[in-house]
Amino acid sequence: MHHLQVEAIANGTVIDHIPAGKGLKIIHRLQLKHKDIRLTIGLNLPSNAMQHKDLIKINDLQLTPEKAAEFALFAPDATINVISHYRVTQKYRMQKPEQLRGLFQCPNTNCITRFEPIASWFAVKQADNQLKLRCQYCERSFSEDLFQ
Amino acid sequence: MANSLLNLDLVSISDLNKTQILSILARAEQLKRQPQPNLLRGKVIASCFFEASTRTRLSFETAVQRLGGQLIGFADANNTSGKKGETLSDSIQMISRYADALIMRHPREGAARLAAEISRVPVINGGDGANQHPSQTLLDLFSIFECRGQLEGVKVAFVGDLKYGRTVHSLAQALALFGAQLFFVAPSSLGMPDYLIEELNEKNIKWQRLDSLEQAIDSAEFLYMTRIQKERLDPTEYMHIASQYILRAQHLEQASPKLRVLHPLPRVDEIQPEVDQMPQAYYFQQAENGLYARQALLSLILGATEE
Ligand SMILES: [Zn+2]
Numbered sequence: 231m232h233h234l235q236v237e238a239i240a241n242g243t244v245i246d247h248i249p250a251g252k253g254l255k256i257i258h259r260l261q262l263k264h265k266d267i268r269l270t271i272g273l274n275l276p277s278n279a280m281q282h283k284d285l286i287k288i289n290d291l292q293l294t295p296e297k298a299a300e301f302a303l304f305a306p307d308a309t310i311n312v313i314s315h316y317r318v319t320q321k322y323r324m325q326k327p328e329q330l331r332g333l334f335q336c337p338n339t340n341c342i343t344r345f346e347p348i349a350s351w352f353a354v355k356q357a358d359n360q361l362k363l364r365c366q367y368c369e370r371s372f373s374e375d376l377f378q
Numbered sequence: 379m380a381n382s383l384l385n386l387d388l389v390s391i392s393d394l395n396k397t398q399i400l401s402i403l404a405r406a407e408q409l410k411r412q413p414q415p416n417l418l419r420g421k422v423i424a425s426c427f428f429e430a431s432t433r434t435r436l437s438f439e440t441a442v443q444r445l446g447g448q449l450i451g452f453a454d455a456n457n458t459s460g461k462k463g464e465t466l467s468d469s470i471q472m473i474s475r476y477a478d479a480l481i482m483r484h485p486r487e488g489a490a491r492l493a494a495e496i497s498r499v500p501v502i503n504g505g506d507g508a509n510q511h512p513s514q515t516l517l518d519l520f521s522i523f524e525c526r527g528q529l530e531g532v533k534v535a536f537v538g539d540l541k542y543g544r545t546v547h548s549l550a551q552a553l554a555l556f557g558a559q560l561f562f563v564a565p566s567s568l569g570m571p572d573y574l575i576e577e578l579n580e581k582n583i584k585w586q587r588l589d590s591l592e593q594a595i596d597s598a599e600f601l602y603m604t605r606i607q608k609e610r611l612d613p614t615e616y617m618h619i620a621s622q623y624i625l626r627a628q629h630l631e632q633a634s635p636k637l638r639v640l641h642p643l644p645r646v647d648e649i650q651p652e653v654d655q656m657p658q659a660y661y662f663q664q665a666e667n668g669l670y671a672r673q674a675l676l677s678l679i680l681g682a683t684e685e
Binding site: 338340341342343345346347348365366367368369370371 | 390465466467484485486487488489491492506507508509510573
């Protein structure tokens with residue numbers, strides 16, 4: 231079996247093949263939703279496919295493809311391993327969502343979504359090697375680095 | 379033919395396809411030729427200016443009056459409930475229960491899209507922050523259409539601030555539907571944004587950057603002038619550069635008398651007053667055309683037709 235380089239977890243999820251430097255962004259998103267979550271993170275690990283990568287182990291939380299899709303913005307090519315009793319029970323590639331609603335704040339400080347009681351809403355576009363989010367309201371497109 | 383504009387919200391020019399644009403232009407031409415003072419009789423139009431814009435408001439409100447419609451609304455944010463802490467969503471909920479259609483201007487980007495989601499009646503965007511102002515694009519298109527008889531393959535040169543000018547962006551996008559050929563004359567720091575250039579390339583639109591106003595006059599059928607705002611350039615740059623983008627009568631003396639000069643107005647000094655007397659000057663007719671384009675839009679969206 232593929233050696234994960236960080237101590238094994240009993241139950242939970244491993245997000246692998248995160249571009250080096252983006253791991254902390256995903257951690258931030260995870261902590262927003264799950265305040266007390268227990269995480270182990272590996273930064274700048276050597277990787278055959280991508281030279282350097284980040285890797286996150288999440289204890290006791292099994293991510294569905296739908297839930298994981300939120301992180302596609304930061305790690306579009308990540309692999310997700312769901313772990314039960316120390317074994318990988320499901321393994322899948324990150325799915326690219328077509329839209330994201332209510333998850334990220336629009337980076338445009340003059341966007342109406344920042345002033346009204348409504349959920350943000352972005353269409354997800356593939357641009358070159360990265361994903362971009364286009365706000366359905368202010369109609370601007372933003373690259374990943376503008377999102378927290 | 380079925381009217382596909384009936385009850386449509388117009389937030390962004392990209393909400394319209396080619397056929398819809400052409401039907402608006404054809405209707406505008408009819409209304410210019412033959413006024414229809416009763417077309418909107420019995421209709422109440424809300425004119426909601428959450429930010430003052432006298433020019434746009436006067437044009438829209440005159441269009442409503444010329445068609446015999448009634449107006450309610452407000453001219454700036456001082457009188458609105460927004461000042462008292464009401465959300466835009468609530469304001470729109472309420473106003474859209476009073477009126478048959480809603481014209482709105484708002485200082486924040488995306489406000490019109492939100493209003494369109496909430497409103498029970500069609501919403502026409504009269505400008506949302508720096509985002510969209512589709513009726514301006516329609517009057518620009520109508521002016522070109524009127525002068526030339528069609529839009530297909532038109533050669534248009536955009537001059538001035540092409541980076542921040544939203545009228546330029548929307549018009550270029552709309553012209554791309556009609557296989558236009560575009561020329562850009564701008565200081566290097568105020569050129570067309572990359573995303574727009576990419577869009578033009580995707581649509582196989584021919585475009586070219588030109589170095590001078592003179593070249594643009596030689597190459598294009600329409601000269602679309604815009605203002606370079608002082609604060610967009612550093613002061614020395616402004617002093618050296620801005621004068622290259624000012625149109626004077628002498629520029630037009632040798633030009634084709636068929637060339638037309640357009641400008642979204644208001645102008646400051648980028649078109650010298652002496653140009654007004656030249657046969658190519660067309661910006662005041664263009665502003666007048668705003669009335670017909672907006673009448674056309676209102677009558678089609680409200681399904682008010684007459685034999
Ligand atoms: Zn936005």
